[in-house]
Amino acid sequence: MKPACLSHVGADGAVRMVDVGDKQVTARVASAEGFVRISSALERAIRENSVKKGSVLEVSRLAGILAAKRTDELIPLCHSLPLDAIDVTAALEPREDGARVHVTATVRTQSRTGVEMEALTAVTVACLTVIDMGKAIDKAMVIDGVRVTEKRGGRSGDRCATREEGR
Amino acid sequence: MKPACLSHVGADGAVRMVDVGDKQVTARVASAEGFVRISSALERAIRENSVKKGSVLEVSRLAGILAAKRTDELIPLCHSLPLDAIDVTAALEPREDGARVHVTATVRTQSRTGVEMEALTAVTVACLTVIDMGKAIDKAMVIDGVRVTEKRGGRSGDRCATREEGR
């Protein structure tokens, strides 16, 4: 049985940037989400400010958009991709066991590889910005549940096995 | 009762970078941690590669170190701080309900404000790099539990109330 293999690690064990030169340019989209668990006091402060000018959530969304464009600088083996659209949302969700900020990101491209890392980067940097802006009020925030929620376009052929067979 | 206030939002509701000019330059340290929940198959692949060259964990650690130095570019209202040291660890933790990668970061500075955002940025970018390098094998990874674990130095005076009174 062929074991699972790490696509960024070559036969010699050295890291490498995966060659996407043979892949097709197709429309691709990826979405991701994440959460920042916050105190009720912070939730109230964000909401009241939000009623006025919405800044914590808006600044966080914007930080996420900007970060998505720089994913290739942050994640060492990511390709630089031309992004057609970046959409980041950030919403307060009150819950029984404390509130949270729900962040989502959807990124679109027409290129040779997918954009899930761009969506994840947008989400995590937006979450970090929530923490930065709220940390004077709530010192116990936690980022949770950051994951890819959807990925479309391209062959689902980023799988290592498929790549092996394709040679 | 004075309500909690957002330190990055001025009296007029507009976002601003907090003025740290009156704060003392002191030695400050912050630590953070986070987890990437991974499949057993990925855990095995990382460990086997790790025995040889350790690359997934090492690349992730390095990505975290590099990201910490660029926190001010990613988090809109963060100050640019001279970092004395950045230490990032990444370790596999097998568990009954699936494995995880445990990432920690400790950042030190001598400046006018704390470095918890730098530690959190290091952790999250290291976690994202684990996902990038492992996603050909495991498409269901989740980042969880990203939080500040320790903050020392400076007055614990980043609190808004204290700042108000200090005027």
Add this chain to the structure above:
Amino acid sequence: MKPACLSHVGADGAVRMVDVGDKQVTARVASAEGFVRISSALERAIRENSVKKGSVLEVSRLAGILAAKRTDELIPLCHSLPLDAIDVTAALEPREDGARVHVTATVRTQSRTGVEMEALTAVTVACLTVIDMGKAIDKAMVIDGVRVTEKRGGRSGDRCATREEGR
């Protein structure tokens, strides 16, 4: 009557990066210009140095070229575009009421959206560099008249109304 709408603001009032995925890749060019009003003393200093090595104007041109390539990092909702050519000029213009530096930029691309922001960014950063290099002599410089002078390629279809109708 449908009111004018801001293309970067969604139905919910939240900022977003405009989706250009349905637009055609076409050759596009944009030009912009701007001026730095300078004292006669500075004009003389620039000209004399220029006779020798041309540095103030050349450094400013170069700063403009470099900045155009980073427009997407500076302007939050700009797309990252592959630029085919960037041409920046900077020339002294003596006038009766004091001299000025006239900066122009022309940027070319083949992509899904226009490059006027790249041309404007090149012009403004070149103007800022003139100020930086001349400020020891002239502390009263002013940047004026920064605007797009030409935009060709693409449908002139960046207009919001058209986009609405296209849905």
Add this chain to the structure above:
Amino acid sequence: MKPACLSHVGADGAVRMVDVGDKQVTARVASAEGFVRISSALERAIRENSVKKGSVLEVSRLAGILAAKRTDELIPLCHSLPLDAIDVTAALEPREDGARVHVTATVRTQSRTGVEMEALTAVTVACLTVIDMGKAIDKAMVIDGVRVTEKRGGRSGDRCATREEGR
């Protein structure tokens, strides 16, 4: 009579970064302003959106803050300075001959050289962002009147003559 000299140009005519090693670390502040002339239609669109969420002006302010932190990357001979505070305002000003957005920036540091370039960079990038976000409605915007409005701290000794004598 000794002629005015360009501080960034050495005796050999070659550009250089001015050596600030002998200057004192002192508190320094600089302010700058600039304007974007806009159409009445755009003014209305910004104001109505602003009533809801304030985004054009808020995004522009934020872009200015972020840009100030990267001044040293944009302006070739600028030093990298630790900024204590960055404050950017952006306000609509209706006028008889058409509206305008008035942008101001104030930057504070404790370092060896002044921060007027940081303030100017914040202002110009905020102005560019207004254009980017409004250009679907108004294609004739112009940036005007970008200048330093105040500079305090340090000897007013950035003047070339003084530096020469100091040797």
Add this chain to the structure above:
Amino acid sequence: MKPACLSHVGADGAVRMVDVGDKQVTARVASAEGFVRISSALERAIRENSVKKGSVLEVSRLAGILAAKRTDELIPLCHSLPLDAIDVTAALEPREDGARVHVTATVRTQSRTGVEMEALTAVTVACLTVIDMGKAIDKAMVIDGVRVTEKRGGRSGDRCATREEGR
């Protein structure tokens, strides 16, 4: 006889970014190499660490990969190109007159101009990283022999004469 001409210098002597708009998008590849001459003591330290975790060479390779993606920010007149693959190797070569690290880089793209600068940038930054990580042991390292070893794809038509005739 027409003299050789500098492609980045216009008829007026001013630097410019070469317009690649008329060139074809074709698959292009470039390779480069370079060496760091190191002491035997450093060679031993790298090798022993390498047996364990390979870090000096791995960190250097990674630094080279990351730098290749930012070539357009470092080399003023380079275009921003979408890179399909970046492969960097770094190997110890013991020799009679002292050891050396041999670094190679191969970069692939499908675009309008070649990627030899990207390959060279990867090599030089990897070499610099070897020096940074080894300098506590060996203060006399030298980088030598950095050059393009292969360039394929595109017309070999980057030559100035051809470009002139093409007009």
Add this chain to the structure above:
Amino acid sequence: MKPACLSHVGADGAVRMVDVGDKQVTARVASAEGFVRISSALERAIRENSVKKGSVLEVSRLAGILAAKRTDELIPLCHSLPLDAIDVTAALEPREDGARVHVTATVRTQSRTGVEMEALTAVTVACLTVIDMGKAIDKAMVIDGVRVTEKRGGRSGDRCATREEGR
């Protein structure tokens, strides 16, 4: 006998950023040099252009200055240091066996660690820029002899042994 040790590799073999928190802030300076071997045809082209506007050498110098300021982004384990001065020279040196460009850089800081990497980065990026601007004429350029020529300030205590003993 204690073997030489790599300062960036911890007891566990993992890379880390050296902690400079206990080192003194002192004035430090480092110089580096490097060469680009070029053809006589290119030497002539650079010189003739240089007589007019000096651009190849001036653009290269400027690229070196800009790169020095970003050393911490390029070299993974370098600290971000405030640079007081960056001086880069680039001169043509005709020789019997073909010409070369001689690049030097001197960097000054007042901080806790040295700036030799900044000087080396300035030199190499200036050399790369010479290649980029001359490659249409000379496809066989080689970068040689890149090394630190002087380092002053700080204890010469970056040596690993000293650090070990200091514990």
